[in-house]
Amino acid sequence: MKIxxxxxxxxxxxxxxxxxxxxxxxxxxxxxDLIYFGDTKNMPYGEKSKEFIIKNSMKIASFLYxxxxxxxxxxxxxxxSNALDLIQKKxxxxxxxxxxxxxxxxxxxxxxxxxxxxxxxxxxxxxxxxIKKIKKYYHHLDVVQIATPLLAPIIENGxxxxxxxxxxxxxxxHLKSIDAMLLACTHYLFLKQEIENFYHRKVHLIDxxxxxxxxxxxxxxxxxxxxxxxxxxxCPIFYTSSSIPIFFEKKVQILFGKKVFLKNTYF
Ligand code: DGL
Numbered sequence: 001m002k003i004x005x006x007x008x009x010x011x012x013x014x015x016x017x018x019x020x021x022x023x024x025x026x027x028x029x030x031x032x033d034l035i036y037f038g039d040t041k042n043m044p045y046g047e048k049s050k051e052f053i054i055k056n057s058m059k060i061a062s063f064l065y066x067x068x069x070x071x072x073x074x075x076x077x078x079x080x081s082n083a084l085d086l087i088q089k090k091x092x093x094x095x096x097x098x099x100x101x102x103x104x105x106x107x108x109x110x111x112x113x114x115x116x117x118x119x120x121x122x123x124x125x126x127x128x129x130x131i132k133k134i135k136k137y138y139h140h141l142d143v144v145q146i147a148t149p150l151l152a153p154i155i156e157n158g159x160x161x162x163x164x165x166x167x168x169x170x171x172x173x174h175l176k177s178i179d180a181m182l183l184a185c186t187h188y189l190f191l192k193q194e195i196e197n198f199y200h201r202k203v204h205l206i207d208x209x210x211x212x213x214x215x216x217x218x219x220x221x222x223x224x225x226x227x228x229x230x231x232x233x234x235c236p237i238f239y240t241s242s243s244i245p246i247f248f249e250k251k252v253q254i255l256f257g258k259k260v261f262l263k264n265t266y267f
Contacts, residue, residue, distance in 0.1 A: 003070040003095060005227045008033040009216075010064030011073040012057070014043040015156045016251045017186030018075025021100065022236070023255045024209040025073075028217055031227040034236040035067050038248060041241040041266075044152045045078040046121020046185065053123060054083040061087050063239075063265070070225050071096040073216065077184045078121045081129035096219060100186060103215035104208055105133040109180075110141055113204070117175035118145035120184035121152055130184055145184075146174055152187040158247035165194060172198050180204040237261040 011022045015038045022036050037060050039045070045053055057079045064072055072095060074080045074087065080099035088097050110116070118130050125147040134143055148171045154164055168191065175181070181203050183189055192205055220226045237260070238252050244262050252260055 001065075001068060001094065003068065003225070005070070005220075005225050006033070006229065006231070007068055007070035007225075008035045009071045009073060010035045010037070010067060010069035011075050012037040012039070012060045012064065012079075013076040013186055014039050014045040014078070014152075015187070015245075016248055017152070017155075017189065018073070019251055019255055020189045020209055021073060021075040021186060021212060024213040025216065026236075026256070028213045029220075029226065031229060031231050033227070033231050033234050035064060035069060036236065036238045037064060037241075038238070039241045040156075040245055040248060043156055044121065044149075045076060046123045046147075046149060046152050048078075048123060050082045050123070050127075053079055054086055057083045057087060058090065061091060065091060065095060069095060071098060071216070071220065073212075074099040075186050077101060077186065078123040081124045081127035096223065096225070098212070098216050098219070100208060100212050101129060101133065101184075103212050104182070104206065105130065106137050107206075107211050109206060109211075110134065110138045113141065113179040115142040115144070115178050116180045116182060116206075117178040117203075118143060118182045118184050119148045119151075119171065119175070119188060120145065122147040122149050124184055130182070144175060144178065146171065148185075148188075151191070152185055155187045155190050156245075156247070158250070161194065164191070168194050168198060178203055180206055182206050183208060235259045235261055237263065240264050241266065 009032050011018050080101045131143055
């Protein structure tokens with residue numbers, strides 16, 4: 001399959017979480033053509049087994065590969081922590097593979113901290129992926145992590161903030177006296193404000209979107225695959241695996257405007 005700078009970037013997550021990574025791609029690389037896939041039928045991935053996550057994420061990766069993407073962005077920590085090796089094994093010779101964990105864990109920002117907190121889905125926490133990877137690069141760091149299983153489903157379903165806030169408070173009360181916080185689930189990026197407020201802005205929130213997308217941009221440029229042609233006439237495409245959820249559609253339109261294609265595909 002022939003890929004070129006004009007080929008799209010494929011991004012996937014279980015639902016709306018990866019939309020913020022897709023948005024950052026559009027901010028840092030406005031000419032890029034995007035195809036997004038949210039596996040809304042199977043959300044939440046955080047409660048699924050490793051086998052399930054591998055099987056489904058392989059299907060999505062193949063779907064995006066068939067759409068002739070030049071790169072795949074795994075915008076889901078639960079997938080990246082459980083299925084990255086296999087996805088890389090199958091596709092790395094064909095297209096570029098990016099994920100939301102590796103660029104973050106090796107980022108030098110960790111040199112500025114002594115103790116960090118991580119919140120993530122049960123699937124990510126049980127993989128122990130973050131602790132293993134961060135400790136490999138930064139031995140000095142004290143890392144405390146907790147699973148926060150209620151958060152991703154309520155964010156996906158658009159529960160009101162006033163109902164989410166007590167849940168956040170309850171979880172974060174287990175993570176006091178930290179210097180920095182890593183939101184290790186892309187859905188939680190929608191809660192940045194609330195989390196900063198909880199810590200009275202005294203805890204540094206690591207800017208995952210920026211770090212991940214900078215890496216994507218650098219690699220695309222290195223491989224001469226960055227798109228310099230304005231592709232304003234090509235609207236981003238958003239696929240879901242169930243009929244398009246109202247809240248998903250709303251979030252897409254808030255972030256990307258009305259000139260988008262929303263489609264569902266049942267595979
Ligand atoms: N957004 C996903 C993550 O980064 C998972 C949410 C879920 O489906 O549980 O882990």
